[in-house]
Amino acid sequence: QHPTAAEARRRWSRGPAVGRRALCLLRGHGSIREEENYDLSLLQGAAPMGTSRPAARGGYEAIHEQDEDLDDAVPAFDFTATLGPMTSHDSAFIRKLQEQEARGNLTGGLGQGFRADSQVRSGDLLSSPTAVQRSLSQSLSRSFSRRNPSKRLNRAEALRHVGQDEANRRGEVIEVIVEEEPVGADLSNIEGPNIASGGMRQSTYPVKEKATAMATTKTQTFFPQPNWKPFSMRWPYLTLLILVSLALAVMQEVLFQMYRQKPLVKFTSPDQVKQGVYFVIKFAPTLLAVIYGVLWQFTDFEVRRLEAFYQLSKAEGATASDSINIDYATSFNFFRPFRALKKGHYAVAVSSIATILAVSLVPTFAAAAVVLSPSRAERMANPSGYKTLGFSPVWSRLLTATLGVIAVLGCILAYLLQSRKSGLLSDVRGIAGLASMAVVSHILMDFKDMDTAPHGDIHNRLKYNRYVLRNSSLAPDDANPVTSKEKQRSEDIDLPTNPHPVLLRSAGIISMIVGLCLFTGFIPVFLFTPAPVVTDKAPWVVTVLAVLLKMAWGGMETAVRMMEPYYILSRRHAPANTLLLDYTALPFGYMPVRALLNGHLLVFAVGFGSVMAEFLTVLVAGLATVDGHDFLLVYSDEDKTWEINSGTETVKSFYVSVALSLFILLYMICVALVVFFRRRHPFLPRQPNTIASVLAYIHQSKMLYDFVGTEKFSSAQVRQRLGEDKTYGLGWFVGRDGQKHCGVDQEELICNYKHGISLRQGTQPWNIQWDVL
Numbered sequence: 129q130h131p132t133a134a135e136a137r138r139r140w141s142r143g144p145a146v147g148r149r150a151l152c153l154l155r156g157h158g159s160i161r162e163e164e165n166y167d168l169s170l171l172q173g174a175a176p177m178g179t180s181r182p183a184a185r186g187g188y189e190a191i192h193e194q195d196e197d198l199d200d201a202v203p204a205f206d207f208t209a210t211l212g213p214m215t216s217h218d219s220a221f222i223r224k225l226q227e228q229e230a231r232g233n234l235t236g237g238l239g240q241g242f243r244a245d246s247q248v249r250s251g252d253l254l255s256s257p258t259a260v261q262r263s264l265s266q267s268l269s270r271s272f273s274r275r276n277p278s279k280r281l282n283r284a285e286a287l288r289h290v291g292q293d294e295a296n297r298r299g300e301v302i303e304v305i306v307e308e309e310p311v312g313a314d315l316s317n318i319e320g321p322n323i324a325s326g327g328m329r330q331s332t333y334p335v336k337e338k339a340t341a342m343a344t345t346k347t348q349t350f351f352p353q354p355n356w357k358p359f360s361m362r363w364p365y366l367t368l369l370i371l372v373s374l375a376l377a378v379m380q381e382v383l384f385q386m387y388r389q390k391p392l393v394k395f396t397s398p399d400q401v402k403q404g405v406y407f408v409i410k411f412a413p414t415l416l417a418v419i420y421g422v423l424w425q426f427t428d429f430e431v432r433r434l435e436a437f438y439q440l441s442k443a444e445g446a447t448a449s450d451s452i453n454i455d456y457a458t459s460f461n462f463f464r465p466f467r468a469l470k471k472g473h474y475a476v477a478v479s480s481i482a483t484i485l486a487v488s489l490v491p492t493f494a495a496a497a498v499v500l501s502p503s504r505a506e507r508m509a510n511p512s513g514y515k516t517l518g519f520s521p522v523w524s525r526l527l528t529a530t531l532g533v534i535a536v537l538g539c540i541l542a543y544l545l546q547s548r549k550s551g552l553l554s555d556v557r558g559i560a561g562l563a564s565m566a567v568v569s570h571i572l573m574d575f576k577d578m579d580t581a582p583h584g585d586i587h588n589r590l591k592y593n594r595y596v597l598r599n600s601s602l603a604p605d606d607a608n609p610v611t612s613k614e615k616q617r618s619e620d621i622d623l624p625t626n627p628h629p630v631l632l633r634s635a636g637i638i639s640m641i642v643g644l645c646l647f648t649g650f651i652p653v654f655l656f657t658p659a660p661v662v663t664d665k666a667p668w669v670v671t672v673l674a675v676l677l678k679m680a681w682g683g684m685e686t687a688v689r690m691m692e693p694y695y696i697l698s699r700r701h702a703p704a705n706t707l708l709l710d711y712t713a714l715p716f717g718y719m720p721v722r723a724l725l726n727g728h729l730l731v732f733a734v735g736f737g738s739v740m741a742e743f744l745t746v747l748v749a750g751l752a753t754v755d756g757h758d759f760l761l762v763y764s765d766e767d768k769t770w771e772i773n774s775g776t777e778t779v780k781s782f783y784v785s786v787a788l789s790l791f792i793l794l795y796m797i798c799v800a801l802v803v804f805f806r807r808r809h810p811f812l813p814r815q816p817n818t819i820a821s822v823l824a825y826i827h828q829s830k831m832l833y834d835f836v837g838t839e840k841f842s843s844a845q846v847r848q849r850l851g852e853d854k855t856y857g858l859g860w861f862v863g864r865d866g867q868k869h870c871g872v873d874q875e876e877l878i879c880n881y882k883h884g885i886s887l888r889q890g891t892q893p894w895n896i897q898w899d900v901l
Contacts, residue, residue, distance in 0.1 A: 226866035229828075232573050235864065237836035239570045242599060244303035244349060253290055253304060287348070295350035301599055304348045351598045353441070354553040357545070360426040360715070361434075366542040369423060370535055376420065377531035380497070384524045391516035392498070409498065409517055410781075414671070414749040417494040418742045421487040424534075426715050427541075428483035432456035432464075433712060434550060435476050436819055440597035441551020445605045448590035449618040452602070452819035453583075457712060458629055458686060459622070461679060467622060475544045482537040485530055488675050493527035495749040496520060496668035523668075553600045557843050558693060558710035559872060562602075562822050563831075564838040564846060569603035571595065575820070575827040579870040580813040583623035586820050591618040600839045602819075623818070627883060628810040629687035631680070637804045640680045641797060647673055648793040655751065655786065671749045678741040681796065686712070688734045688803065689719070690817060694872075696728075697858035698811045701875055704850035708843055730806060733799045740792045747789045750781075810883040812858075813870060825871035828863030831856065 225235045233239075291304045359365055392409055395401050401409075436454050439446035450471055456464060461484055468477035499520045506513075556562065566572055574593065578586055592615060594605040610618070630636040650673070689711035696702045696709070711731060714722055720735030816822050826832065831854075838846055860878040863869040870881055 223866070226864065229863070229865035230867070232570075232576070234570065234572065236833045238567050238572070238832060241569060242301060242349070242351075242601070242603070245300035246298070247303045247305060248294070249305045253294060254287065291348060291350040292353070295352045299352050299354075301352070302350050304350065306346050306348060353549050354551060354600070355549040356552045356554055357550050358430045358434075358555070360430050361545055361550075363542060363546055365427065366538060366545065369427065370538040370542065372420065372423070373531050373535035373538055376416070377528050377535065380524060380528045380531065384519045384521075384528070387519055388521075391501070391518040394514055394516050396514055406781075410750050411746055413494040413498060414491055414746045417491040418745055420490060421483075422716055422742065424483045424486040428479045429715070431475055431479040431541075431545070434552070434556075435473055437552055437556065437597055438475075438548060438550055439473070440595055440602065441549065444608060445594045445596035447610055447614050447618050448593050448595060448820065449587065449621070451595055452823070453587055453590060453623070455623055455817045457690065458624070458683075458815070458817050461683075470620075471617070475541060478537050478541045478544065482534050482541065485534050485537075487679070489530050490527065490534075491675055491745055491749075492668055492671050493523050493530060495671040496523040497527050499523075551597045553840055554842055555713060557713055558706075558708045559822060559826065560707040560835070560846050560850070561710070561843075562819060563707070563826055563829075563835045564841060565597075565600060565602045566823055566826075567832055567835050568599075568601035568839055571602050571604055572823065572827040572832075574604060575824040578824040578827070581824065582625060582627075582814050583818070583821065584621060584625065586814075586824060587621045587623065590820060591615075624815055626810075627812050627814050628808075629691065629815060631684040632687045632691070632803070632807050634804070634808050637684065637800060637808065640677075640684065641800045641804070643677060643680065644793055644797045644800065647677060648790065648797070651748070651751070651786070651789060651793075670751070671745060674741075674745045674748045677796075678738075678745060681738060681741050684800070684803065685734050685738050688731055688807065689714075690815075691807070691812075692728060692731050694812055694816055694858060695807070697856060697872055698880065700857040700859065700877070700880065701855040702857060704852065704854055704856065705847060707850065707856060707872075708847055730802065734803065737796050737799050740795060744789060744792045747785050747792075751785055751789065811881065813881070813883070825858075826873075827871070828865060828867070828869045829861070829871060829873040830864055831872075831874040832864075 228235050287304065287306070291302065295302050393401055393405065433456075435456060436451045439451040439454075445451075450473075454471070454473075456468070456473075456476055459467065461480070465477045465480040465484070468474070468480060497520055498517055501516045501518060502513075556565070574590060575586075578589065581589075592610050594608055594610055596603055596605045624630070626633065631640065654670075692711055693706055693709040696706050709726075711719055711723065717739060720732045720739065723729075723731035723735060814821055816825065834850060834854075835846075838849060841849065855875045856872060857875050857877050857880075858872050859880045860868055860870050861873040862878065863873075868878065
């Protein structure tokens, strides 16, 4: 049996003996066909004299076993380096592979399609009492909730339920042989797809149908439905969020009712209040609100990141605009829920609304709910009089209502996430994670000539295509055409046209730096000048400004997270673990620690700035009711030291709060300036914010050969497969089809990618009219 091209390529890399023999068998022997009977290379597998072999095993069986052993073994040394330059026959072989790729035929094990791991007959499956009992119990529960409970399951429905449960139990693809034609059943639905349908690509869904004298034998393939979810999307964490929301709402209402007619504390000087009570009243409300918002950000971040994979894992799959071409990572916060509702992605909409309320409104209402009485004018007129801290009825009720709404949204989100399966076997990390999922089917061929295409061109190419996620692999689904309603919905595109994120471009990041500088100057203005009108009438405005700056900084952090692996690759000769690097999958707080350990100092500085921005909200909320003149006069004029009693801050707490606030703002300004100088220039043809954008970067990469068979590997196993001796880069390279492409591939590349300059201009600068550029 002649080896395939992929087998020949693998054997060639393992040594001259195996490689040359495989190439010879693959090329054929032309007109001298007699030499096939006298292949001297078979002598090394000859049996010793005087021994015999079973008749069932031919003389070539030993050689076949030896080849399999060599395929599984890892060579201690690559002998191909000692073979010298390639011959004309080898060049012809490479050209033949490139011609196949150019015609749309994947080589080297790519695009082999789904294959069943095991076969089972329908009679054996239905006769298993354990499988039938487990399947019927689940199907009956679905029947009572979705269908007429009096309707009995027919044989086809029972087979679908039992087959799907068996695939889930085994965790592998099973092929059920149906020997008789089911009556009145639709075997083409994806719960138990009839892979005999001719609409599917045969390389992805193999068709098997055999006619006998009695009946037509058909097969149904059942794919396992994995349900991996990060901890922040599982029911214990979601239940915790709901309980915390309810507890905070109840606590706020109880405290309001208890202290409705009497103040929380009554004092003439802040020094009279115990330190513990002072901290609880002064900082605890805003601190709890900030921590509460961070907890919601954990869930919202993962829901947005994994929504595309859930859409692909549905029974009918999803269109490209609803799955591989959707971007929830970099979209603007306040517009995201409306986009998600328009597309029917209700989990993203609910999570985004709850997170926006928890991050923006809850800290603002918490800071405004506790008010200082009497007014500042009265306190200055009578500085030695009594001052009270109590609850504002309006802001307190708004805070309670907001927490109640978030609790309801949490219940809805928990139901949505627990009633569906994610379709993932493990986490999808970085470029390597998507590469492992794309090597089984022919999905890579959909991105032909899309290396440097913008998002709009990719959308127009793929908008009427449907894709599925099966057995941890992405695949096109040609059997289910896109409906007219889906076509209308796919016409809209909401993807950035600029190849650089807005908060990394000059306009966006300079605007944020100006905002940080203005807020830095605003703090001493309302503290140490006679202009406390805003803070006296509406002290919560300071908290609102701090929250807006925090959200802007979070947008910049998201952009830096997303672009960092590609920035490292653009500098060329990056290690293999860069393909697994994915800062967008790391939770808040842990990301800067991971970046520091990896030696990525700028990512660490930006992530640490996000943590400090949360504390900034707490600090400035406490300064909103203070007049800095009082504390300056303590040291400048001893006769007016009594004015220190006109606020809620002690001397020590005041100066600590002011110093920390200014330090955090100055730190954020410095880091933003570094990001501006180091990251403001685009270095990619388009933003890698969608699955389609990443696949377009690697669709012709030769490194994909290393990912064949890794669709179910963990990150550690993929890292071990890639090894330590290979490096990767982003730029122009020769693809598997022999043409020049732009994207990510194994070194050596042709040259770097420079935005706005073509390959010819980059490699032939003497032919460029620089005055025109």
